[in-house]
Structure formats: C-alpha cells, structure tokens
Amino acid sequence: METIKRIYEAFCRGGRITTDSRDIQAGDIFIALKGESHDGNTFAEKAIASGAAYAIVDEAEHADGTRRLLVPDGLQFLQQLARHHRRQLKIPILGITGTNGKTTTKELCHAVLSKKYRTTATKGNLNNHIGVPLTLLSMTAETQFGIVEMGANHPGEIQTLCDIAEPDYGIITNIGSAHLEGFGNQENIVRTKRALYEAVNARHGTLFVNGRDALLTAQTAKLHPRLQARIVTYGTDSCFANGEIAQSVPFLVFTLKTSKGHLYVRTKLIGGYNFDNAMAATAVGLYFDIDPLDIQAAIEGYSPSNMRSQLLKTTRNTVILDAYNANPSSMAVAIENFGEIRHPRKIIIAGEMRELGADTANAHRKVLEQIKRLAIPQTFTVGKAFKAVAEDFPGVTRFEDTDALVCFLKQHPVSDAFLLVKGSRGNKLEQIIEYL
Secondary structure (H helix, E strand, O other): OHHHHHHHHHHHOOOOEEOOOOOOOOOOEEEOOEOOOOEHHHHHHHHHHOOOOEEEEOOHHHOOOOOEEEOOOHHHHHHHHHHHHHHHHOOOEEEEEOOOOHHHHHHHHHHHHOOOOOEEEOOOOOOOOOHHHHHHHOOOOOOOEEEEEOOOOOOOHHHHHHHHHOOOEEEEOOOOOOOHHHHOOHHHHHHHHHHHHHHHHHOOOEEEEEOOOHHHHHHHHOOOOOOOOEEEEEEOOOOOEEEEEEEOOOEEEEEEEEOOEEEEEEEEEEOHHHHHHHHHHHHHHHHOOOOHHHHHHHHHHOOOOOOOOEEEEOOOOEEEEEOOOOOHHHHHHHHHHHHHOOOOOEEEEEEOOOOOHHHHHHHHHHHHHHHHHOOOOEEEEEOHHHHOOHHHOOOEEEEOOHHHHHHHHHHOOOOOOEEEEEOOHHHOHHHHHHHO
8 A cells, every 4th residue: 555655646746657668758657567478567677767757566576666666466556546546536437338339338428428527538448457447547636527438358347347446327338249258158248247237336326227228127126125326217208318219321310308309419320229329428418417409419529430330431432330349239230220221232241250159150140141131232251250151151252351351352343332341350351441
C-alpha cells in the first residue's frame, strides 16, 4: 500500500500511467507487464532513461529501490492503482458488457451523456484486465461521468473487472455465443456476464435492461429477493424508454416516444439489430434528464468507425464493412439484415469465427445454411473453418486466407455490387477493401 500511495502521489502531480516503454513522457509512471512474447521488466531501465519518474517492476533484478520499484505482481499493481484512483474520483461509473454491441452502445452512451457531463469512456477496445485499469486511470478531476466497457473470454473475468471499476450503473447488451473455447459452455457465459448485474446491485445502483430480451430480464429476476438496484427498462411499449423501428435498411430509423412527442431518430447505424444499442443509450439519457432533442442529436451525430458496420462507397461498389468482430449471433443478425437489402447483385464475404472450440464446425455450417436460405447470389468464405464445411454448399467460393481472396479479386474485379464483409478481426478482411 505504501508503494501505491507513493506512485499515486506522482500520478496526481501529472504523470501518466503507461505500460508502453516506447511512449514515455517526462514524469510518467511505467508499469512493467509480462505478455506472451515480451517482458516489460526488461524495459524498465530504458523507461527511466526516457524520462519516466518511476518504473514498477516485479522482478528483483530490474529494481533499484529508488525509481525502479519492486512489487509482487505488475498487473495486480496496475489494477490496485486503478481501483484506488476510481475511489478518489467519486464519480458515477457506467459499466457495459455483452456478447455483441457493447462498443457501439458505449460510444452512443458517451455521445448522449456528453451533452450534459464531461464524460470519459473506454477508448477503442481497451476493455480487458489491462484496458479497464488504463481507462479508469485516464479519468481526471475534470471527469464528471465515466463509462467503462468490459469484455471477457473466460469465466469470472467480468467480476474481476467490476472489482476494479466498482460500477454504479450497468448495461448488458445481450448474452450470446462467443469465446466458447474459453468459456466452455453457454451457462458460464451467462454467469460471467451476470456479474455486472450483481456488482451494481451490491452498490444499490441502477441497471438498464432491455425489456425485449427474455434472457436479460430473467437475470434481473435472479437478483430477487435481495434486489437493491433500480431496474430501468428500454425497448418498446411499457418500458421506461420506448420506441419502434421505422426503417432498418440501409440505416436504422426509429421513433422515440418522449415528453416532447414522437421523435424520428435517423441514425448512421446499419440494421435493425442496432435498435437495442440506440435504445440503451436513450434510456441512459432520459434517466439522467438529458433533453430528448439532445439525445436525438447525439445519436444521429454518431458515425460508426473502426470496421464496425461501416457503410463504404468505393469507386465500383457499396460495402458494409463489419470486420472487427464476429461470433455466431453477430454473424446471424448481420446476414439477416443484409438479406433485407434490395440490390441486383449482392455478395457476402464471410471470414471465419474464432474461439468457438467444439462448436466451430456447427457454427460455420449454420452461417452457410442461413446464406443459402436467404438466396444470396454469391458468397466467398475465408478461413479453414469455413473450408471444412463448405463442400456441402457448392455455390460457395472458398479461400484459405485473405491473401488468397485478394489474389482472386485482382484477377476477377467486382463491380456494381453491394457487399457485406463480415468476419473476426484475425481475418484482416479490411485488406480487401482497396480491391473492391
């Protein structure tokens, strides 16, 4: 605890917390972490030479007792420092987790809450055991509201993140099938995500719950008879925040019932599956008394980025690029939405889904069955998981990897088409955009 206090005092004097020795500014505090292919301890001396005030190490040979300080575990120190900082901030924290849509929901909540508060939210995808502490430590005395995205691919991880962030408010966007290789089974996924509800309940906080999602409402029921949190629902009729989808393709338009009448919210989000994400942010805004017109403006002003349902116009084609993440549930809704789009030449480029364990073959077969049912004229698949099951689907063109697909597209240019490019980040499908 003595080291925590010493480092926190240096942090409060203006030093940033960083785990990257290549990004050192004068006065920073470098925390050495171990990864699969690197050991941050070996960079501690370099960090000090680059201007760091302190370097935190967990290997005695790299400590000097003055500016290179030894702790039992670098990662645990980072997490403890972040929790200490969170408690000093004394601001509301909204935790967001879920199988799909958590980043979009986080960005929408950030846009809405920023209409009233100085809000700091998770940047990019820093939502794990390292990213959550760094997010908290990025919050300053100027921050009035914090939003922390929480991701998990193993049992118990959301509980760990809640222990660090201590959220007062919580949203679980949904609970689907993802990272089955790490979780083992669906029940472990449910139990892990539900930890956010448990944490907020223990703090007598508020839960924003999708009233249209039977699984999520069932999880709130499990909090009884020890329910201490306030439940705020969103969705359609009878919810605290209610709306209705008016249009889903190509962009989502929904009506919102408010004290100022019915508002038409014209988003830059693709597909009806984003309705729940937008309504979650709406519920948060209404709960914190943000003017409905400001909520409308915030949601309409948000544009997806970072390969998350981006609509791109190339010189030859129109492309939906949704290649940051893919799992069975997100793949299914993206394809279903694409099936509703009217266009004379539609093409799906599907990259394999990762970390599905024993369910890998079955999950990829279901994707191809869905595409066949929707009668999508042309389908390209990328990856061994699709190749293993594609033989039963003769209309599918299979590629071992993205490089092979690029070679094909160079020789067989695609023009005048509407394409859905959907797959896991590991496929690097963004590389094909310049050839479409």
